[in-house]
Amino acid sequence: MTAERPFPCGRSGRPTIKDVxxxxxxxxxxxxxxxxxxxxxxxxxxxxxxxAAAELGYVPDVAARLLKQQVSRSIxxxxxxxxxxxxxxxxxxxxxxxRARGYTMVLTDTGLxxxxxxxxxxxxxxxxxxxxIVTPNSPAVSGYLGxxxxxxxxxxxxxxxxxxDGVVAGNRVGAxxxxxxxxxxxxxxxxxxxxxxxxxxxxxxxxxxxEALHAADLKADPDLVVTAGWDVADARRRASDLLRRPDRxxxxxxxNNVLAEGVWRAAGxxxxxxxxxxxxxxxxxxxxxxxxxPPVSTVEQDAFHLGVAAVxxxxxxxxxxxxxxxxxxxxxxxxxxxxxAPPPPVLPPPPL
Amino acid sequence: MTAERPFPCGRSGRPTIKDVxxxxxxxxxxxxxxxxxxxxxxxxxxxxxxxAAAELGYVPDVAARLLKQQVSRSIxxxxxxxxxxxxxxxxxxxxxxxRARGYTMVLTDTGLxxxxxxxxxxxxxxxxxxxxIVTPNSPAVSGYLGxxxxxxxxxxxxxxxxxxDGVVAGNRVGAxxxxxxxxxxxxxxxxxxxxxxxxxxxxxxxxxxxEALHAADLKADPDLVVTAGWDVADARRRASDLLRRPDRxxxxxxxNNVLAEGVWRAAGxxxxxxxxxxxxxxxxxxxxxxxxxPPVSTVEQDAFHLGVAAVxxxxxxxxxxxxxxxxxxxxxxxxxxxxxAPPPPVLPPPPL
DNA sequence: CATCCGTGTGGGAACGATGTCACATCCCTT
DNA sequence: AAGGGATGTGACATCGTTCCCACACGGATG
Numbered sequence: 001m002t003a004e005r006p007f008p009c010g011r012s013g014r015p016t017i018k019d020v021x022x023x024x025x026x027x028x029x030x031x032x033x034x035x036x037x038x039x040x041x042x043x044x045x046x047x048x049x050x051x052a053a054a055e056l057g058y059v060p061d062v063a064a065r066l067l068k069q070q071v072s073r074s075i076x077x078x079x080x081x082x083x084x085x086x087x088x089x090x091x092x093x094x095x096x097x098x099r100a101r102g103y104t105m106v107l108t109d110t111g112l113x114x115x116x117x118x119x120x121x122x123x124x125x126x127x128x129x130x131x132x133i134v135t136p137n138s139p140a141v142s143g144y145l146g147x148x149x150x151x152x153x154x155x156x157x158x159x160x161x162x163x164x165d166g167v168v169a170g171n172r173v174g175a176x177x178x179x180x181x182x183x184x185x186x187x188x189x190x191x192x193x194x195x196x197x198x199x200x201x202x203x204x205x206x207x208x209x210x211e212a213l214h215a216a217d218l219k220a221d222p223d224l225v226v227t228a229g230w231d232v233a234d235a236r237r238r239a240s241d242l243l244r245r246p247d248r249x250x251x252x253x254x255x256n257n258v259l260a261e262g263v264w265r266a267a268g269x270x271x272x273x274x275x276x277x278x279x280x281x282x283x284x285x286x287x288x289x290x291x292x293x294p295p296v297s298t299v300e301q302d303a304f305h306l307g308v309a310a311v312x313x314x315x316x317x318x319x320x321x322x323x324x325x326x327x328x329x330x331x332x333x334x335x336x337x338x339x340x341a342p343p344p345p346v347l348p349p350p351p352l
Numbered sequence: 353m354t355a356e357r358p359f360p361c362g363r364s365g366r367p368t369i370k371d372v373x374x375x376x377x378x379x380x381x382x383x384x385x386x387x388x389x390x391x392x393x394x395x396x397x398x399x400x401x402x403x404a405a406a407e408l409g410y411v412p413d414v415a416a417r418l419l420k421q422q423v424s425r426s427i428x429x430x431x432x433x434x435x436x437x438x439x440x441x442x443x444x445x446x447x448x449x450x451r452a453r454g455y456t457m458v459l460t461d462t463g464l465x466x467x468x469x470x471x472x473x474x475x476x477x478x479x480x481x482x483x484x485i486v487t488p489n490s491p492a493v494s495g496y497l498g499x500x501x502x503x504x505x506x507x508x509x510x511x512x513x514x515x516x517d518g519v520v521a522g523n524r525v526g527a528x529x530x531x532x533x534x535x536x537x538x539x540x541x542x543x544x545x546x547x548x549x550x551x552x553x554x555x556x557x558x559x560x561x562x563e564a565l566h567a568a569d570l571k572a573d574p575d576l577v578v579t580a581g582w583d584v585a586d587a588r589r590r591a592s593d594l595l596r597r598p599d600r601x602x603x604x605x606x607x608n609n610v611l612a613e614g615v616w617r618a619a620g621x622x623x624x625x626x627x628x629x630x631x632x633x634x635x636x637x638x639x640x641x642x643x644x645x646p647p648v649s650t651v652e653q654d655a656f657h658l659g660v661a662a663v664x665x666x667x668x669x670x671x672x673x674x675x676x677x678x679x680x681x682x683x684x685x686x687x688x689x690x691x692x693a694p695p696p697p698v699l700p701p702p703p704l
Numbered sequence: 705c706a707t708c709c710g711t712g713t714g715g716g717a718a719c720g721a722t723g724t725c726a727c728a729t730c731c732c733t734t
Numbered sequence: 735a736a737g738g739g740a741t742g743t744g745a746c747a748t749c750g751t752t753c754c755c756a757c758a759c760g761g762a763t764g
Contacts, residue, residue, distance in 0.1 A: 014480075014501055016750055027714045032752060039753085040712050057500065059477045063415040064750035067719045074458075082447065083656070088440035095434065095461045099468070104475055106426075107459040109447045116451070123456055125411045128366075148409065149366055264643060288640035291616060304435075368720055379744045384722055391723080392742050416720035419749045 015056040023052035035060065066128060074104035075314060076124035078117060078134040078141070081230070082109040085286050086257055086303045087135065090155065093307025094133055101315055103130070112230050114138035121145055131314045133307075136160075151317040155310040158200045158327065165317055166327040167310045171201055171283075174299040174332035175208025175255070176215075178281045181297065181334060182251045183216035186342045187279060191224040191242055191249035193235065193259045205255045205283065224249055228259055235262025236269075243270055243278065250278060250343035257284035260296060275341035285335060294338025301332045367408040375404035387412065418480060426456035427666060428476035430469060430486040430493070433582075434461040437638050438609055438655045439487065442507065445659025446485055453667055455482070464582050466490035473497055483666045485659075488512075503669040507662040510552045510679065517669055518679040519662045523553055523635075526651040526684035527560025527607070528567075530633045533649065533686060534603045535568035538694045539631060543576040543594055543601035545587065545611045557607045557635065576601055580611055587614025588621075595622055595630065602630060602695035609636035612648060627693035637687065646690025653684045 021031045026045060033039035034049040041049070052058075066072050077094050079087040091107055098105045106127060108120040114137045121141050124132055131151035134141055139159040145152045146164060158166035182190050190213070197206040206225070213220050228238040235254075239262050242249070254260035260282035264274075272278050274294060282289060282298040289296035309328055317323070369387075373380045378397060385391035386401040393401070404410075418424050429446050431439040443459055450457045458479060460472040466489045473493050476484055483503035486493055491511040497504045498516065510518035534542050542565070549558040558577070565572050580590040587606075591614050594601070606612035612634035616626075624630050626646060634641060634650040641648035661680055669675070 014477075017752095018750080028751080029714055029716095029753080030712085033713090036752075040710095042712060045712085059474060059500070061419070061480060061750055062478045063418045063480060064719090065752075066415045067413070067419055067721095067750080068752045070719070082434075082440050082444040083437075085435075085437060085440070088434050088437070091459075092434040092461050095459070096463070099460070104479065105459065107443075107447070107457060108451070109444050111448070122411060125366075126414045127456065128413060128415060148411070261639065261643065268645075286639075287613065288643050291613065291640050292644050293620075369722095370720080380721080381723080381744060381746095382742085385743090388722075392740095394742060397742085413720055416749090417722075419720080419751090420722045422749070 014061075015058045017058070017060070020049065020053050020056055020058050023056060024048045070128075072128050072130045073102055074106055074127065074129050075311070076120075076127070076129045076132040076134075077105055077107045078110050078120055078124075078132065078136075079107070080110055080112050080135045080137060084258060086156075086284050089303035090135070090307040090310075093304035094311050095307070096304075097308040097311035101311065103311070103315075110137055112137055114140070117141050118144070125150060131318050133310045133314055151314060151321060153310045153314045153317065155306055156201060161200070161325075161327055163325060165313050165325050167306060167313055167330065168200065168327065169301040169306065169330050170332045171204035172208040172211070174283060174301065174334070175205040175253070176212045177208075177332075177334040178253050178283065178297075178299050179209045179212030180215065181281060181336060181340060182253065182279060183212060183218065185251075185279065185340060187249075187251040188218055188343070189221070189224065189247070189249040189251070190218075191226060191252045192255065193226045193228055193239055193242070193252060193263055194255040195228060195230055195259065197225070197227070202255065209253060228262065230258065232258055232262050232265070235259045236266045237262075239263040239266035240270065243267060243272060248278070251340070252278060252280050254280065254282045257282060257286040257289075260284070260289070260298070261286070264292065264296065274339050277344065279340040279343070281340050290337070297337040297340040298335050299332050300335050302330065306330060366413075367410045369410070369412070372401065372405050372408055372410050375408060376400045422480075424480050424482045425454055426458055426479065426481050427663070428472075428479070428481045428484040428486075429457055429459045430462050430472055430476075430484065430488075431459070432462055432464050432487045432489060436610060438508075438636050441655035442487070442659040442662075445656035446663050447659070448656075449660040449663035453663065455663070455667075462489055464489055466492070469493050470496070477502060483670050485662045485666055503666060503673060505662045505666045505669065507658055508553060513552070513677075513679055515677060517665050517677050519658060519665055519682065520552065520679065521653040521658065521682050522684045523556035524560040524563070526635060526653065526686070527557040527605070528564045529560075529684075529686040530605050530635065530649075530651050531561045531564030532567065533633060533688060533692060534605065534631060535564060535570065537603075537631065537692060539601075539603040540570055540695070541573070541576065541599070541601040541603070542570075543578060543604045544607065545578045545580055545591055545594070545604060545615055546607040547580060547582055547611065549577070549579070554607065561605060580614065582610065584610055584614050584617070587611045588618045589614075591615040591618035592622065595619060595624060600630070603692070604630060604632050606632065606634045609634065609638040609641075612636070612641070612650070613638070616644065616648065626691050629696065631692040631695070633692055642689070649689045649692040650687050651684050652687050654682065658682060 017028050017031050021028045031049050034041045034046050079091050081087050095105050110117040117137045125148045133153050135156045136159050142152045142160040142164045152164050154166045192209045196202040226238050226242050228235040254263045285298050285300040369380050369383050373383045386393045386398050431443050433439050447457050462469040469489045477500045485505050487508045488511050494504045494512040494516045505517045507519045544561045548554040578590050578594050580587040606615045634648050637650050637652040
């Protein structure tokens with residue numbers, strides 16, 4: 001970003017390498033050699049070329065360069081929902097690290113839809129991106145990209161472990177810690193509110209929950225595992241149903257920030273006091289969790305760093321496309337705050 | 353996304369139009385005509401070509417197409433801070449509308465830095481994007497992009513009104529409504545916590561604040577206008593200083609969601625009750641504002657729709673590059689909630 | 705004096721897709 | 735029977751960049 005004035009050259013108004021060559025009185029080859037730094041160029045010629053380029057505000061066309069070199073410096077990032085602070089953080093981390101490594105980031109919000117994800121993946125293939133980072137909505141996307149020769153890193157969720165690199169948080173460990181925190185406080189009826197229990201993330205968190213119950217010699221009650229959709233409204237409805245049951249749980253583990261928001265809102269609407277009536281522990285540390293009172297105990301995972309680590313992995317994969325696939329597991333941390341306390345000394349009052 | 357198997361063709365392993373032509377037994381031109389839908393093609397030839405393309409999983413190279421056609425279907429989006437839910441919403445809205453209009457979105461988080469913004473702008477020029485949407489960090493970026501023949505829409509902030517299209521919220525109206533809400537409740541010492549008052553957004557919000565004070569026959573006290581930086585930590589420090597003054601204001605208008613978070617946290621730390629000790633009204637409706645108790649009164653602006661409207665404007669601008677510039681002002685809405693109440697009946701207790 | 709190297713430069717062929725243009729059919733009209 | 739439209743196809747130039755190659759110097763070596 002050096003020159004200010006518009007400088008009409010060629011038909012599109014943007015100066016090409018040919019214009020720079022003409023202005024400097026040399027050939028295109030020489031300009032290319034100077035600008036890319038590959039090959040000889042006499043000192044004064046170099047000076048002339050650089051000055052001409054700066055004066056014209058010349059910016060090389062990446063499309064033409066890509067076409068010739070067949071190697072792209074941009075990566076695609078596919079996230080499920082930018083409005084969810086978790087994915088926004090992840091995207092921000094990926095963007096920062098991508099920039100630091102000289103990549104341009106093409107970001108698409110797949111809106112939790114496998115169809116949009118497929119289309120976006122095809123668009124990225126068309127762009128000939130060097131690689132893709134994806135929080136997959138379906139198992140298909142990684143396979144498709146892989147078959148088209150695009151390096152892929154699955155992040156947060158992992159459908160293709162063993163075939164594809166992955167960067168995930170310690171979901172099982174975190175869920176176990178959260179649940180153990182509740183059992184340690186004396187809770188025996190602990191509900192799990194979760195979006196799904198079959199894919200990796202949900203599966204792992206469910207397993208962690210079960211493991212902690214088992215470790216505390218508690219029997220897992222399937223009725224206490226509530227599956228909610230992906231938005232706050234649905235989570236709130238499900239949580240509301242759960243908390244209105246006569247045999248209400250004394251504690252709830254909400255498996256992500258959206259679900260936690262639903263549970264929190266539901267508890268508030270029902271007039272339940274946290275943690276006096278019901279304890280709440282969440283997964284993901286969203287900003288609101290430390291602003292409400294009491295603040296919400298949660299398992300913190302560093303979404304920003306998840307994005308950073310994914311770009312690092314992708315960069316390594318691009319360098320060595322044939323290396324064995326690697327799954328990186330990032331640490332998580334239980335942050336006990338005010339929303340968890342021992343259960344009420346007596347059983348909750350019986351329904352009318 | 354139709355085929356599954358890898359199909360090595362050419363040196364990069366990705367099938368080109370030439371491979372499709374060979375497979376279908378026709379020339380490249382014919383394949384192009386079939387695939388683009390422009391020009392003649394006999395029925396059976398068309399069938400053969402389409403089948404071959406599908407079997408090979410052929411995806412046209414956008415770089416080559418762009419190079420030939422000189423017209424791009426991607427737009428750049430430059431936002432200040434993806435971790436701020438306001439910008440994340442905005443980006444999500446832009447992404448959705450871009451997709452709906454057949455654009456690929458290249459998104460960069462400029463991290464509130466003019467330097468990163470400049471670099472990102474240059475990268476977008478190199479990509480030959482059709483247009484750029486930017487929440488500008490400096491006045492330079494729009495001029496630079498404009499001079500390079502790239503259509504620009506400034507969103508949220510507007511440095512180049514008159515030269516460049518803009519999409520902004522009704523900042524002045526909103527700020528006036530927020531402040532008038534406080535004067536209407538009887539407040540006479542109303543502080544404004546704001547990031548800056550010189551650029552359009554900050555300037556307008558400051559003006560709206562002043563107008564409302566004037567309309568209520570209150571004198572504006574410059575000591576009550578506190579300038580804070582762009583992060584929560586700084587806002588919290590400044591707010592803390594403000595709220596510890598002996599002549600503490602009875603109400604605070606925080607000019608955006610980050611500042612409001614800082615004020616909220618500061619008030620909590622100082623043990624001030626909201627709204628009994630101090631009323632708070634914010635700008636931007638972040639999720640936490642309706643989760644804390646009391647919920648925070650705020651001026652709601654629809655960030656998602658701001659992004660949508662910006663893409664619409666940009667699309668129109670790309671169609672008609674020479675048309676007069678347009679600034680779209682989106683409506684805002686005051687949401688009175690629990691954080692605002694009449695001031696304490698007596699003056700706040702004097703300091704020790 | 706011929707050869708050879710090091711240094712510096714320009715010509716021209718790619719890269720993949722598009723689209724113009726010319727050509728080659730076939731059938732129908734005059 | 736000759737002309738001419740309609741229909742269908744392929745050759746080729748083009749977009750902006752890179753980079754391999756050829757070449758042109760000057761000076762040093764054999």
